[in-house]
Amino acid sequence: EAGVTQFPSHSVIEKGQTVTLRCDPISGHDNLYWYRRVMGKEIKFLLHFVKESKQDESGMPNNRFLAERTGGTYSTLKVQPAELEDSGVYFCASSQYITGENEQFFGPGTRLTVL
Amino acid sequence: AQTVTQSQPEMSVQEAETVTLSCTYDTSESDYYLFWYKQPPSRQMILVIRQEAYKQQNATENRFSVNFQKAAKSFSLKISDSQLGDAAMYFCAYRSIAPPLVFGKGTRLSVIA
Numbered sequence: 001e002a003g004v005t006q007f008p009s010h011s012v013i014e015k016g017q018t019v020t021l022r023c024d025p026i027s028g029h030d031n032l033y034w035y036r037r038v039m040g041k042e043i044k045f046l047l048h049f050v051k052e053s054k055q056d057e058s059g060m061p062n063n064r065f066l067a068e069r070t071g072g073t074y075s076t077l078k079v080q081p082a083e084l085e086d087s088g089v090y091f092c093a094s095s096q097y098i099t100g101e102n103e104q105f106f107g108p109g110t111r112l113t114v115l
Numbered sequence: 116a117q118t119v120t121q122s123q124p125e126m127s128v129q130e131a132e133t134v135t136l137s138c139t140y141d142t143s144e145s146d147y148y149l150f151w152y153k154q155p156p157s158r159q160m161i162l163v164i165r166q167e168a169y170k171q172q173n174a175t176e177n178r179f180s181v182n183f184q185k186a187a188k189s190f191s192l193k194i195s196d197s198q199l200g201d202a203a204m205y206f207c208a209y210r211s212i213a214p215p216l217v218f219g220k221g222t223r224l225s226v227i228a
Binding site: 043105 | 220
Protein backbone atom coordinates (compact mmCIF):
# COMPACT_ATOMS: atom_id res chain seq x y z
CA GLU A 1 0.00 0.00 0.00
CA ALA A 2 1.42 3.37 -1.00
CA GLY A 3 1.91 5.84 1.80
CA VAL A 4 1.22 9.55 1.85
CA THR A 5 3.20 11.32 -0.83
CA GLN A 6 4.07 14.97 -1.15
CA PHE A 7 5.43 17.02 -4.01
CA PRO A 8 7.81 18.73 -4.30
CA SER A 9 10.23 17.57 -1.63
CA HIS A 10 11.97 20.95 -1.69
CA SER A 11 11.01 24.36 -3.01
CA VAL A 12 13.04 27.54 -3.00
CA ILE A 13 11.23 30.70 -4.05
CA GLU A 14 11.60 34.44 -3.81
CA LYS A 15 9.50 36.51 -1.50
CA GLY A 16 6.32 37.54 -3.29
CA GLN A 17 6.18 34.48 -5.52
CA THR A 18 3.55 31.77 -5.46
CA VAL A 19 4.12 28.16 -4.51
CA THR A 20 1.75 25.21 -4.64
CA LEU A 21 2.34 22.11 -2.56
CA ARG A 22 0.63 18.85 -3.31
CA CYS A 23 -0.35 15.94 -1.09
CA ASP A 24 -1.66 12.54 -2.12
CA PRO A 25 -3.16 10.71 0.84
CA ILE A 26 -3.40 6.98 1.32
CA SER A 27 -6.14 5.61 -0.89
CA GLY A 28 -9.44 5.39 0.94
CA HIS A 29 -8.52 7.88 3.63
CA ASP A 30 -11.24 10.50 3.85
CA ASN A 31 -9.33 12.63 6.34
CA LEU A 32 -6.44 14.77 5.21
CA TYR A 33 -4.44 17.16 7.36
CA TRP A 34 -1.85 19.83 6.75
CA TYR A 35 0.74 20.72 9.37
CA ARG A 36 3.75 23.01 9.31
CA ARG A 37 7.01 23.10 11.24
CA VAL A 38 8.91 26.33 11.31
CA MET A 39 12.59 25.85 12.20
CA GLY A 40 13.06 25.00 15.87
CA LYS A 41 9.38 25.23 16.67
CA GLU A 42 6.56 22.79 17.19
CA ILE A 43 4.75 21.14 14.34
CA LYS A 44 1.56 23.17 14.06
CA PHE A 45 -1.78 22.15 12.65
CA LEU A 46 -3.04 24.10 9.64
CA LEU A 47 -6.25 22.44 8.53
CA HIS A 48 -8.28 19.27 8.22
CA PHE A 49 -10.31 18.03 5.26
CA VAL A 50 -13.01 15.40 5.41
CA LYS A 51 -13.31 14.31 1.81
CA GLU A 52 -13.52 17.59 -0.08
CA SER A 53 -14.86 19.69 2.79
CA LYS A 54 -12.81 21.77 5.19
CA GLN A 55 -13.63 20.41 8.62
CA ASP A 56 -11.30 22.69 10.55
CA GLU A 57 -9.11 25.44 9.18
CA SER A 58 -8.41 27.14 12.48
CA GLY A 59 -4.67 26.79 12.06
CA MET A 60 -4.36 28.60 8.74
CA PRO A 61 -2.12 31.59 9.46
CA ASN A 62 -3.70 34.10 7.09
CA ASN A 63 -5.48 34.52 3.78
CA ARG A 64 -2.27 34.06 1.79
CA PHE A 65 -2.76 30.35 2.32
CA LEU A 66 -5.36 28.50 0.27
CA ALA A 67 -6.00 24.79 0.57
CA GLU A 68 -8.14 22.72 -1.73
CA ARG A 69 -9.09 19.10 -2.05
CA THR A 70 -11.01 18.69 -5.25
CA GLY A 71 -12.94 15.46 -5.52
CA GLY A 72 -11.81 14.37 -2.10
CA THR A 73 -8.58 12.88 -3.36
CA TYR A 74 -5.32 14.82 -3.46
CA SER A 75 -4.94 18.22 -1.84
CA THR A 76 -3.02 21.34 -2.72
CA LEU A 77 -1.79 24.11 -0.47
CA LYS A 78 -1.04 27.37 -2.23
CA VAL A 79 0.90 30.21 -0.68
CA GLN A 80 0.41 33.51 -2.51
CA PRO A 81 2.33 35.74 -2.12
CA ALA A 82 4.99 33.95 -0.09
CA GLU A 83 6.68 35.76 2.79
CA LEU A 84 9.95 34.98 4.58
CA GLU A 85 8.12 33.64 7.65
CA ASP A 86 6.42 31.00 5.52
CA SER A 87 9.68 29.04 5.33
CA GLY A 88 9.48 25.66 7.00
CA VAL A 89 8.51 22.06 6.43
CA TYR A 90 4.93 21.41 5.41
CA PHE A 91 3.61 17.99 6.35
CA CYS A 92 0.54 16.28 5.06
CA ALA A 93 -1.13 13.41 6.89
CA SER A 94 -4.15 11.23 6.29
CA SER A 95 -6.33 8.92 8.34
CA GLN A 96 -9.26 6.66 7.67
CA TYR A 97 -11.21 7.77 10.71
CA ILE A 98 -10.89 10.56 13.23
CA THR A 99 -12.11 9.00 16.44
CA GLY A 100 -10.49 6.62 18.81
CA GLU A 101 -6.84 5.82 18.53
CA ASN A 102 -6.94 6.18 14.77
CA GLU A 103 -3.47 6.85 13.45
CA GLN A 104 -2.53 9.72 11.22
CA PHE A 105 -0.03 8.66 8.56
CA PHE A 106 2.42 11.33 7.55
CA GLY A 107 4.09 12.19 4.29
CA PRO A 108 7.78 13.06 4.03
CA GLY A 109 7.07 16.78 4.00
CA THR A 110 7.88 19.63 1.63
CA ARG A 111 10.70 21.91 2.72
CA LEU A 112 9.84 25.45 1.64
CA THR A 113 12.48 28.15 1.65
CA VAL A 114 11.43 31.72 0.93
CA LEU A 115 14.34 34.04 0.12
CA ALA B 116 -5.61 25.13 24.68
CA GLN B 117 -3.56 21.98 25.00
CA THR B 118 0.21 22.22 25.00
CA VAL B 119 2.97 19.64 24.80
CA THR B 120 6.44 20.24 26.19
CA GLN B 121 9.58 18.28 25.39
CA SER B 122 12.31 19.71 27.59
CA GLN B 123 15.22 17.84 26.00
CA PRO B 124 16.15 19.29 22.60
CA GLU B 125 18.91 16.68 22.20
CA MET B 126 19.78 13.38 23.78
CA SER B 127 22.39 10.75 23.12
CA VAL B 128 22.67 7.11 24.08
CA GLN B 129 25.23 4.38 23.65
CA GLU B 130 24.24 1.49 21.46
CA ALA B 131 22.53 -1.27 23.48
CA GLU B 132 21.82 1.11 26.37
CA THR B 133 18.49 2.50 27.54
CA VAL B 134 17.33 6.07 27.12
CA THR B 135 14.24 7.93 28.30
CA LEU B 136 12.74 10.90 26.49
CA SER B 137 10.55 13.25 28.50
CA CYS B 138 7.21 14.75 27.59
CA THR B 139 4.71 16.69 29.62
CA TYR B 140 1.40 18.09 28.47
CA ASP B 141 -1.32 20.35 29.68
CA THR B 142 -5.01 19.69 29.23
CA SER B 143 -8.28 20.02 31.10
CA GLU B 144 -9.81 17.05 29.31
CA SER B 145 -10.11 13.62 30.84
CA ASP B 146 -10.28 11.61 27.62
CA TYR B 147 -7.46 11.92 25.12
CA TYR B 148 -4.66 10.09 23.33
CA LEU B 149 -0.91 10.47 23.46
CA PHE B 150 1.57 9.49 20.79
CA TRP B 151 5.27 9.26 20.14
CA TYR B 152 6.31 9.78 16.53
CA LYS B 153 9.78 9.14 15.11
CA GLN B 154 11.24 11.00 12.15
CA PRO B 155 14.54 9.55 10.89
CA PRO B 156 16.79 11.90 8.90
CA SER B 157 15.26 12.75 5.53
CA ARG B 158 12.44 10.30 6.04
CA GLN B 159 8.83 10.54 6.99
CA MET B 160 7.39 10.53 10.44
CA ILE B 161 6.12 7.19 11.71
CA LEU B 162 4.13 6.29 14.77
CA VAL B 163 6.16 4.56 17.45
CA ILE B 164 3.64 4.07 20.20
CA ARG B 165 0.29 5.36 21.40
CA GLN B 166 -1.50 5.54 24.76
CA GLU B 167 -5.15 6.03 25.56
CA ALA B 168 -5.64 8.18 28.63
CA TYR B 169 -8.35 5.95 30.06
CA LYS B 170 -6.02 2.95 30.09
CA GLN B 171 -3.91 2.69 33.22
CA GLN B 172 -1.56 0.12 31.74
CA ASN B 173 1.47 1.60 30.04
CA ALA B 174 1.76 0.84 26.33
CA THR B 175 4.68 -1.20 25.02
CA GLU B 176 5.87 -1.97 21.50
CA ASN B 177 8.88 -4.26 21.46
CA ARG B 178 11.83 -2.15 22.69
CA PHE B 179 9.68 0.94 23.14
CA SER B 180 7.59 1.57 26.23
CA VAL B 181 5.99 4.55 27.87
CA ASN B 182 5.61 5.74 31.42
CA PHE B 183 2.22 7.40 31.50
CA GLN B 184 1.49 9.39 34.64
CA LYS B 185 -1.96 10.90 34.12
CA ALA B 186 -2.10 12.93 37.32
CA ALA B 187 1.31 14.42 36.62
CA LYS B 188 0.47 14.84 32.91
CA SER B 189 3.68 13.12 31.98
CA PHE B 190 4.29 10.74 29.07
CA SER B 191 7.90 9.61 28.74
CA LEU B 192 9.27 7.20 26.14
CA LYS B 193 11.81 4.55 27.08
CA ILE B 194 13.91 2.93 24.38
CA SER B 195 15.66 -0.23 25.52
CA ASP B 196 18.63 -1.87 23.82
CA SER B 197 19.14 1.19 21.63
CA GLN B 198 20.11 0.57 18.04
CA LEU B 199 21.75 2.78 15.43
CA GLY B 200 18.46 2.86 13.57
CA ASP B 201 16.80 4.54 16.53
CA ALA B 202 18.64 7.77 15.76
CA ALA B 203 15.93 10.23 14.80
CA MET B 204 13.84 13.18 15.86
CA TYR B 205 11.17 12.09 18.31
CA PHE B 206 7.96 14.04 18.68
CA CYS B 207 5.49 13.69 21.49
CA ALA B 208 1.92 14.48 20.47
CA TYR B 209 -1.47 14.90 22.12
CA ARG B 210 -4.85 14.41 20.59
CA SER B 211 -8.24 15.06 22.03
CA ILE B 212 -11.20 12.85 21.10
CA ALA B 213 -10.99 14.35 17.62
CA PRO B 214 -8.11 15.82 15.61
CA PRO B 215 -5.81 17.64 15.32
CA LEU B 216 -2.57 16.51 16.85
CA VAL B 217 -0.71 18.92 19.11
CA PHE B 218 3.04 18.38 19.01
CA GLY B 219 6.01 19.17 21.17
CA LYS B 220 9.17 20.69 19.71
CA GLY B 221 10.87 17.34 19.42
CA THR B 222 13.96 15.65 20.84
CA ARG B 223 16.84 14.74 18.58
CA LEU B 224 18.25 11.37 19.62
CA SER B 225 21.75 10.32 18.65
CA VAL B 226 22.93 6.75 19.06
CA ILE B 227 26.64 6.26 19.61
CA ALA B 228 28.22 3.07 18.37
